[in-house]
Amino acid sequence: MASQKFFSIVLYAFVFAAFATTALSSLSPNYYDYSCPKALSTIKSVVAAAVQKEYRMGASLLRLHFHDCFVNGCDGSILLDPSPTIDSEKNALPNFQSARGFEVVDAIKEAVDEACGKPVVSCADILAVAARDSVVALGGPTWEVKLGRRDSTTASREAANANIPAPFFSLSELIDNFKSHGLNEKDLVILSGGHTIGNARCATFRDHIYNDSNISPHFAKELKHICPRKGGDLNLAPLDRTAAKFDSAYFGDLVHKKGVLHSDQELFNGGSTDSLVKSYSHNTKAFHKDFAKSMIKMGNIKPLIGNRGEIRLNCRKVN
Structure with a gap:
């Protein structure tokens, strides 16, 4: 009887320890429900x-x-x-x-x-x-x-x-880069779709508009008004035609050779990612759904959990 009671205590302790270890070694959407519900x-x-x-x-x-x-x-x-x-x-x-x-x-x-x-x-x-x-x-x-x-x-x-x-990467370099972080070609296309919002600096797309051939001549001419051959490195151009809205216009722009960055247009340049770009260009719902999945996947890349790292008092410096 005593040995059975001892076995139960040990089993309970083992299960509790395993639960605690699991809780400390994984991410959860409910992590702050009790410590900070707001x-x-x-x-x-x-x-x-x-x-x-x-x-x-x-x-x-x-x-x-x-x-x-x-x-x-x-x-x-x-x-x-x-x-x-x-x-x-x-x-x-x-x-x-x-x-x-x-x-x-x-x-x-x-x-x-x-x-x-x-x-x-x-x-x-x-x-x-x-x-x-x-x-x-x-x-x-x-x-x-x-x-x-x-x-x-x-x-x-x-x-x-x-x-x-980098904004000058080729498709193969982009694929290898994403692969090194545990992300595949589909993740590459989807996450690059984040460029449907925001702007790019002239310095990041100058070579593309002056030296590349896989860009609409009319579009390149428009960008040259923003980005001269010399100077204006910080001048901004929208990354797609609806840069204030999270839609699928980015992919439509790529299909029409209107990618602002060299690396963007590489996604639709006769390579293995062309079909995905074309598919998302006319299916915003599918893009949104897949973007959410890839963001979850990316957000789980090598997080510090358990007792590693710290909770900074100031995000700009270590405690």
């Missing part, structure tokens, strides 16, 4: 106000999440400012003078910490939810964001330069 609604309200004030901010928050996840997983490392111990990813070539939205993240963090009564929501989770809410605010799909990421205590400009897809 977290998600607070993030949504701050993002909605920011996007209403300036639609480009929605694209900026989405891009920050992309660039964060593509470096060393979705760990908030892109938010860290330079310091004696931090080689900030903000200074990497894909981000320098391009990455925006940091002030909005700061505002979200302040509002969420106030709503929670203490810092319990990570900056990485804030960025993941803000990206989703930005897409929704601009007419795109919603999806269930799994939460529980912790914040990185390091950053790497070198890793950002090496891992964030």
Whole structure:
């Protein structure tokens, strides 16, 4: 009888430990339900106000999440400012003078910490939810964001330069890059569809409009008014014809050789991704549905969970 009771206690302890380990080692959409039930609604309200004030901010928050996840997983490392111990990813070539939205993240963090009564929501989770809410605010799909990421205590400009897809990449380079992050060709096309909102700097598309042949001559001429051969590096052009709306116009533009970036037009240039681009160009509903799935997949790239990392008090610096 005593041995049976002892066995029951041991079994209970084992099951409890296994449950606790599982809870600490996985993401969950309900992660903050008890520690801060107002977290998600607070993030949504701050993002909605920011996007209403300036639609480009929605694209900026989405891009920050992309660039964060593509470096060393979705760990908030892109938010860290330079310091004696931090080689900030903000200074990497894909981000320098391009990455925006940091002030909005700061505002979200302040509002969420106030709503929670203490810092319990990570900056990485804030960025993941803000990206989703930005897409929704601009007419795109919603999806269930799994939460529980912790914040990185390091950053790497070198890793950002090496891992964030460049605007001059060929299709094969894009495919290899996405594959290295556990994403396939379909994810590549779908997530590139995030370019249906926002703008690109002249410096990122100058070579495409002056040197490439796979671009509509009339469209290239329009862009040359924005982007001269010399100077004007920071001049902006919309990434598709409805850059303030999360629709499938981006894909239609590619079909008509009106991709702003070289890497965009590579998705419809006689290669393996042409059929997907053409399909999404006339099926916004399918694009929205698949975009949500790929965003969930991307958001789960190597998150810091359990006791790794930290919950930053300030998204710009380690504790």
